[in-house]
Amino acid sequence: HSLLFTGVLVSSLRILTKAVLPQTPKGLRTSAHLYFMVSTIILLCCIICCNLLHKLPVMQHHCRLLQGYPTCSRPQIWGVARKIKWPTFGIFTIYTVTLSIFPGFIAENLHSKLFQDWYPILLITVYNVADLVGKSLTAVYVLEGINKATWASLARLLFYPLFTACLHGPIWMKTETPIIVLTFMLGLTNGYLTSVLMILVPKAVPVSEAELSAIVMVVFLGIGLVSGSVFGWFWII
Numbered sequence: 001h002s003l004l005f006t007g008v009l010v011s012s013l014r015i016l017t018k019a020v021l022p023q024t025p026k027g028l029r030t031s032a033h034l035y036f037m038v039s040t041i042i043l044l045c046c047i048i049c050c051n052l053l054h055k056l057p058v059m060q061h062h063c064r065l066l067q068g069y070p071t072c073s074r075p076q077i078w079g080v081a082r083k084i085k086w087p088t089f090g091i092f093t094i095y096t097v098t099l100s101i102f103p104g105f106i107a108e109n110l111h112s113k114l115f116q117d118w119y120p121i122l123l124i125t126v127y128n129v130a131d132l133v134g135k136s137l138t139a140v141y142v143l144e145g146i147n148k149a150t151w152a153s154l155a156r157l158l159f160y161p162l163f164t165a166c167l168h169g170p171i172w173m174k175t176e177t178p179i180i181v182l183t184f185m186l187g188l189t190n191g192y193l194t195s196v197l198m199i200l201v202p203k204a205v206p207v208s209e210a211e212l213s214a215i216v217m218v219v220f221l222g223i224g225l226v227s228g229s230v231f232g233w234f235w236i237i
Contacts (some may be wrong), residue, residue, distance in 0.1 A: 014121055087150055
């Protein structure tokens with residue numbers, strides 16, 4: 001959940017700098033400098049921790065154990081990928097939908113007379129908090145059945161017509177409440193369904209293929225991120 005806490009931390013930092021610093025060219029420069037300074041410090045801490053991680057006794061123990069295992073061949077990888085083709089399509093769909101809407105569409109296409117220039121910051125914070133809540137919910141309840149989780153992932157395609165209605169639909173859909181609720185649901189379902197699929201998929205294959213199945217899922221998650229970033233440009237068109 002480190003990425004989620006980082007998202008919430010960045011949103012909190014942006015709210016703090018915007019509230020404290022004046023909205024002048026100098027204030028905006030100071031805000032940007034603080035943002036990149038904190039980001040750089042966090043990145044350096046991550047690099048240091050990553051290098052120290054392999055010196056821990058528990059990590060050295062697992063590395064020694066892995067040395068005895070044969071490396072995975074390409075046929076093995078594709079064999080596992082075929083077994084979990086629908087969950088991989090589900091995780092791909094989750095992140096294609098999410099990245100094509102958030103943060104570009106939310107930050108650039110939506111406006112509010114009530115919140116003014118706070119509106120994009122508010123929506124991004126709502127998304128990050130909801131994503132964190134969603135991933136944490138799996139500690140309380142996990143969907144039974146990988147098919148249900150996959151269908152729920154595909155159902156997130158409904159966010160496209162819903163967010164389109166926020167731009168071109170009735171006036172009440174263009175108000176703050178529906179948009180904030182939709183943004184919250186976008187983050188909540190993203191976090192929850194990602195965690196559910198990552199929990200269920202390794203259990204759906206033989207134990208010897210569990211780790212490889214998780215790697216395949218991460219690969220398709222990354223492809224979904226790229227796909228979502230590309231499709232995000234269609235809102236401009």
